[in-house]
Amino acid sequence: MSAPSADKAMAFLPMAKKVPTEAGEFQLPSIDQPFVQGTVATSVGPVPQVRTELTRQDVHGHYLVRWNIGRDHFTVEPGLYAVGRPDAYSSVLVGANYKMSFDLLRQALTCRDCWLLILDTKGINVWCAAGKGTFGTEEMIDRIKASRLDAVVNHHQLIVPQLGAPGLAAHEVKKYSGFRITYGPISLKDLPEFLDNGLQATPVMRKKTFPLRERIVLVPVEFMQGLKQGIPLMLFFFLMAGLAGKGSFTEAALVHGLPPALAVLIGIISGTVLTPLFLPRLPGRAFSFKGAIAGFSLFVLLFTAAGPLTHGYSYLEQVSWLLLTLAVSSWLGMAFTGASTFTSLNGVKKEMLRAMPLQFCSLVAGIICWGIALRMS
Amino acid sequence: MLGDSAANELRMKATNLMEKFHYFEDVVSLELDTDKCIGCGLCTIVCPHGVFSITEKHKARMVARNQCMECGACMRNCPVEAITVEAGEGCVRGVINELLGIEGPCC
Numbered sequence: 001m002s003a004p005s006a007d008k009a010m011a012f013l014p015m016a017k018k019v020p021t022e023a024g025e026f027q028l029p030s031i032d033q034p035f036v037q038g039t040v041a042t043s044v045g046p047v048p049q050v051r052t053e054l055t056r057q058d059v060h061g062h063y064l065v066r067w068n069i070g071r072d073h074f075t076v077e078p079g080l081y082a083v084g085r086p087d088a089y090s091s092v093l094v095g096a097n098y099k100m101s102f103d104l105l106r107q108a109l110t111c112r113d114c115w116l117l118i119l120d121t122k123g124i125n126v127w128c129a130a131g132k133g134t135f136g137t138e139e140m141i142d143r144i145k146a147s148r149l150d151a152v153v154n155h156h157q158l159i160v161p162q163l164g165a166p167g168l169a170a171h172e173v174k175k176y177s178g179f180r181i182t183y184g185p186i187s188l189k190d191l192p193e194f195l196d197n198g199l200q201a202t203p204v205m206r207k208k209t210f211p212l213r214e215r216i217v218l219v220p221v222e223f224m225q226g227l228k229q230g231i232p233l234m235l236f237f238f239l240m241a242g243l244a245g246k247g248s249f250t251e252a253a254l255v256h257g258l259p260p261a262l263a264v265l266i267g268i269i270s271g272t273v274l275t276p277l278f279l280p281r282l283p284g285r286a287f288s289f290k291g292a293i294a295g296f297s298l299f300v301l302l303f304t305a306a307g308p309l310t311h312g313y314s315y316l317e318q319v320s321w322l323l324l325t326l327a328v329s330s331w332l333g334m335a336f337t338g339a340s341t342f343t344s345l346n347g348v349k350k351e352m353l354r355a356m357p358l359q360f361c362s363l364v365a366g367i368i369c370w371g372i373a374l375r376m377s
Numbered sequence: 378m379l380g381d382s383a384a385n386e387l388r389m390k391a392t393n394l395m396e397k398f399h400y401f402e403d404v405v406s407l408e409l410d411t412d413k414c415i416g417c418g419l420c421t422i423v424c425p426h427g428v429f430s431i432t433e434k435h436k437a438r439m440v441a442r443n444q445c446m447e448c449g450a451c452m453r454n455c456p457v458e459a460i461t462v463e464a465g466e467g468c469v470r471g472v473i474n475e476l477l478g479i480e481g482p483c484c
Contacts, residue, residue: 165423165450208425338468344447345465
């Protein structure tokens with residue numbers, strides 16, 4: 001079966017956008033990338049061969065993006081790569097061009113000979129890109145064509161991660177490219193077993209879980225994003241307390257600005273660290289509720305531990321801190337739905353409609369109580 | 378290959394694990410038209426939460442509808458369009474970006 005023209009694809013694919021003019025033009029990825037160790041000669045030209053062991057630089061890059069540093073530009077060139085010495089009969093595995101995904105994929109293929117077809121997902125991982133449609137039917141058809149895959153291999157099978165399925169219609173890829181999709185396991189750790197078992201996945205390999213080790217690696221990014229939102233609020237309290245409080249700017253900022261800033265920080269830690277870590281243990285189903293419970297617990301713990309330090313503040317001011325912690329922890333706990341593996345769009349919409357008014361009221365009430373207490377001090 | 382008993386045990390473990398991760402009941406928009414279904418079973422393969430199974434009559438059935446996260450994998454891959462779901466990402470940032478009309482990142 002030959003690849004269809006771009007116009008034909010546009011007419012038949014319901015999600016088709018305007019096809020860029022360069023789509024489908026022959027292109028192989030550059031060999032001038034740090035993980036390329038050579039080339040494999042094919043009828044269409046030299047295909048870059050990738051290393052399967054990760055270097056210290058690779059691992060360092062992973063560490064940085066886990067802390068939300070350079071995460072928007074952590075990409076590899078899309079296109080066809082070789083692992084080992086593949087030939088026309090070797091399997092073709094499809095992946096995303098987020099460098100983290102790409103690195104873990106090539107590492108999982110140590111001591112194997114196969115082809116990698118890397119789609120241009122703009123540096124987003126397979127699952128998120130599939131949700132947005134960039135890991136999708138059109139890109140797949142384009143990339144097959146641009147890589148002249150039908151000239152490189154003499155079979156018509158692609159192994160695609162199961163989590164790429166939200167962006168793909170397997171029957172449409174077959175119809176327009178001739179390539180048949182076989183969905184591989186969810187987790188890369190199951191990939192070797194899947195390949196060795198004649199492309200059979202056990203039911204366990206097909207289920208997305210959310211174990212502690214997966215939640216832990218998400219914490220730094222969540223925390224950094226929480227800080228980004230919380231720091232302006234913390235600065236606001238220091239500034240307002242310094243300007244409106246009694247005594248010198250520094251003294252007033254410390255006495256009345258530090259506690260609400262700490263309350264915000266407690267909220268950030270509760271929402272972005274405690275909520276992910278204790279997700280299954282926290283009561284309730286709504287993430288906003290889980291976040292609020294985490295915030296309340298940490299607040300009470302630290303407030304009690306602070307003991308005499310909190311004396312001398314009015315009840316109103318103390319209540320304002322709690323309200324701030326609850327607002328922030330609930331909001332950031334709810335934001336963790338984006339990273340979780342089981343929340344639905346309609347569920348999140350329902351939760352937002354209920355929780356956001358309460359979070360907003362808690363924040364505003366906290367600021368007002370704090371302002372009144374500041375004036376009365 | 379794993380033995381049957383070992384595989385079953387693992388499956389039970391995974392199921393128990395996921396039961397701790399339950400979102401709301403009865404909110405998802407997933408619908409299955411059994412008349413259209415040809416029983417190809419692709420939905421049971423692509424669903425990451427085991428929502429579907431194939432009955433003895435060679436038809437898909439929703440066995441865990443509340444586990445659905447509306448990713449849309451089943452709908453996109455169903456060759457006869459028997460499944461409909463309002464697919465999207467269950468992500469607060471994504472919903473807000475959509476409301477504000479921003480093309481922002483979600484994950």
